[in-house]
Amino acid sequence: MKARIKWTKTGVLKFIGHLDVQRYFHKAMMRAQLPVSFSKGMSPHQIMSFAAPLGIGMTSEGEYVDITFDWCYSSEEMLSRMNAVMNEGIEVLEFKQIDEKEKNCMAVTAAADYLVTFRQGYYYTDAFLKRTEPFYFQEQIPIVKKTKRSEKKVDIGPMILDIHEEGEAIFMKLVTGSAENLKPQLVMEAFCNYLGYDYNPHGFQYHRLETYLKKDGELLPLGAVGHDVTKEIKNK
Numbered sequence: 001m002k003a004r005i006k007w008t009k010t011g012v013l014k015f016i017g018h019l020d021v022q023r024y025f026h027k028a029m030m031r032a033q034l035p036v037s038f039s040k041g042m043s044p045h046q047i048m049s050f051a052a053p054l055g056i057g058m059t060s061e062g063e064y065v066d067i068t069f070d071w072c073y074s075s076e077e078m079l080s081r082m083n084a085v086m087n088e089g090i091e092v093l094e095f096k097q098i099d100e101k102e103k104n105c106m107a108v109t110a111a112a113d114y115l116v117t118f119r120q121g122y123y124y125t126d127a128f129l130k131r132t133e134p135f136y137f138q139e140q141i142p143i144v145k146k147t148k149r150s151e152k153k154v155d156i157g158p159m160i161l162d163i164h165e166e167g168e169a170i171f172m173k174l175v176t177g178s179a180e181n182l183k184p185q186l187v188m189e190a191f192c193n194y195l196g197y198d199y200n201p202h203g204f205q206y207h208r209l210e211t212y213l214k215k216d217g218e219l220l221p222l223g224a225v226g227h228d229v230t231k232e233i234k235n236k
């Protein structure tokens with residue numbers, strides 16, 4: 001059976017990269033003595049797929065991983081067993097069974113919510129908060145997007161689905177996924193350019209709130225396609 005698992009990444013674990021997170025989950029499943037399914041072939045590995053990787057330095061309460069199990073306990077028991085072996089900073093929030101025909105979470109990720117807070121001593125916060133709406137409603141939001149091989153000027157406006165002031169922070173909903181992906185750091189770099197500031201990546205803290213898929217034209221949390229397991233699912 002295939003499960004979609006929602007988890008957090010907070011505290012000092014924000015400095016751990018995606019590959020290390022993958023290795024961590026592999027070992028955590030073994031420590032929890034859970035019946036994870038393995039692939040066939042010469043080099044069998046746990047069948048596990050993560051949604052959009054989180055950048056180093058970012059925290060989150062909306063991470064997802066799909067894991068295939070030979071069988072499983074109830075969702076409540078699976079959560080208990082997983083959290084018993086997790087380090088501080090990673091907490092498993094949801095364990096939901098999904099249909100075997102569902103595409104993995106990496107393939108269906110369409111958007112994500114972020115909360116951007118300001119570190120003291122870098123910027124005048126009110127300058128951003130008072131200009132968030134004018135920034136969002138520009139005809140174009142140009143920025144130089146850099147890859148390993150090239151640089152090109154792009155309009156990121158269509159990839160910003162929402163951005164608004166939220167208390168002393170900035171909330172944003174951005175296109176996220178394997179086909180198109182907009183990082184919140186790039187949005188804040190464009191915002192700094194708009195205000196005439198030099199962009200300092202250390203001036204902001206980025207926190208992912210939720211990750212979404214699109215179904216029937218509507219954005220839904222990745223876990224919305226699953227359901228809680230109410231009793232132990234035995235081997236077939």
